[in-house]
Amino acid sequence: MTILIRGGEVLTPEGLQVLDVLVEGDRVARLGEDLHAPAADVVDATGCWVGPGFVDLHVHLREPGHEWKEDIASGTAAAAAGGFTLVVAMPNTDPPIDSGHLARFVTERARLVGHCEVRPAGCITLGRAGAYLAHLDELWDAGVRIFTDDGDGVADAGLLRHAMEYLAERGGVVAQHPEDPGLARDGHMHEGSVSARLGMAGLPALAEELMVARDLALVRETGTRYHVQHVSTRGTLRLIAEAKAEGLPVTAEVTPHHLTFDHSRVETMDPDYKMYPPLRTPEDVDALVAAVRDGTIDAVATDHAPHAAHEREVPFEEAPRGVIGLETAFAATLAAVGPDPQLLFERLSIAPARILGAERHGVPVQVGGPANLVVVDPTVVWTPTTFVSRAENSPWRGTELTGRPVATIHEGMLTHHDAVVGR
Ligand SMILES: [Zn+2]
Incomplete structure (x- = not known):
């Protein structure tokens, strides 16, 4: 699976930088500006934070x-x-x-x-x-x-x-x-x-x-x-x-x-x-x-x-x-x-x-690093009413919240992608 995370503010070992992130297999393959990967699934990360x-x-x-x-x-x-x-x-x-x-x-x-x-x-x-x-x-x-x-x-x-x-x-x-x-x-x-x-x-x-x-x-x-x-x-x-x-x-x-x-x-x-x-x-x-x-x-x-x-x-x-x-x-x-x-x-x-001691997790985004990543939108406003969990005993049910994960990538696979949120 190839995934291109476009235009987010990325947590790298050198700090936060606006970059594209290309994920190939279970690794981060490239970091840079205006990356292209025609066959990739694209995650629009404009206005989002990208990190482990x-x-x-x-x-x-x-x-x-x-x-x-x-x-x-x-x-x-x-x-x-x-x-x-x-x-x-x-x-x-x-x-x-x-x-x-x-x-x-x-x-x-x-x-x-x-x-x-x-x-x-x-x-x-x-x-x-x-x-x-x-x-x-x-x-x-x-x-x-x-x-x-x-x-x-x-x-x-x-x-x-x-x-x-x-x-x-x-x-x-x-x-x-x-x-x-x-x-x-x-x-x-x-x-x-x-x-x-x-x-x-x-x-x-x-x-x-x-x-x-x-x-x-x-x-x-x-x-x-x-x-x-x-x-x-x-x-x-x-x-x-x-x-x-x-x-x-x-x-x-x-x-x-x-x-x-x-x-x-x-x-x-x-x-x-x-x-x-x-x-x-x-x-x-x-x-x-x-x-x-x-x-x-x-x-x-x-x-x-x-x-x-x-x-x-x-x-x-x-x-x-x-x-x-x-x-x-x-x-x-x-x-x-x-x-x-x-x-x-x-x-x-x-x-x-x-x-x-989980070495493939919690690693700032870097070329060759593990593709265990999250893209979060820190400004989107939403109200949880239903849950992916089988249960719904949440003290935030029905309460307006700010900030939400847009995409989650586990070992190079998109395990969550909400393309609508914040866009
Ligand atoms: Zn306890």
Whole structure:
């Protein structure tokens, strides 16, 4: 396949330049002005940014076991529509990804039906039950490099220490959903002024901060690479900034919804505002946005969490956790941090690819470089009403957004092309 991306502002190793990009096979073949390729598919990138395809460290594809919510085919199609060329699949499926053959199933299924690359994360504990270690050796041999019990934090410090010691030797990443189960028990939203007013059981900031503080003590002892998932509080940001200043191998992600909404949204009782960690205070939102700008936060990750409509037609307290985010990630992040293409590509592509060690992703556009690319229009105005995802539990449904991927190219193939948008 030959693709000519015409007239965009291209993120190259030397910075942004207005150039044409010619893709041949799985490589960038040429960069230049007024390139011609008569047989090529043409992507009009006038007024657009062209850069490395987005990389999402935190996606729930729901396969195996919960295919009525989403599956690898529909979830990766949503990823491609959102500009992503690589996503990390969380292991809280049914069965959970706690052994080698299950990780291989996810990888191979994605090769067969996927619209982007999928790297499975593996469980830290067997069945995510928190009692025994998962088959870390098998998972490692199956290519897993990032480990998490996402959905739950690993509460047992002794187990976590063993996992960290094992993975420190190999260079694997321990990713934590930091939520102390005792402090979080029965909490449906942030514990604060709004939960008090609503009389709803709250989940304190301390549930997150206490587990991160404990984990950092174990990182100091074991030297393991440690990644904090979906940071939501100012206190957690302080801990991460201190750990980074100390030189610990720590990275962190934030979701677009935590960069956008605060706990007052829960007053609507709309389950599209129910997520874990919960939406926090306006001060936390401001601090998270500042942390994306100053690098305390390395990556934006969606925590794309599809649920079927019938599962959500229940009271707020009983609704399942989480919202979808792949198709709105770029617009939401752009709205939160501003029109800074270098920063956006760093947080949505370059840094997450570096954390994963994914060498064919997150690479600024250059001749001979991998053809994993996205073309985004930063000014087009649109309103998401339907989704490529099987689910539609999005807090942005029906909300006017600015910015959208026009085309996504994965290994030289057009996996998304919206020729109408912005033209
Ligand atoms: Zn989580």
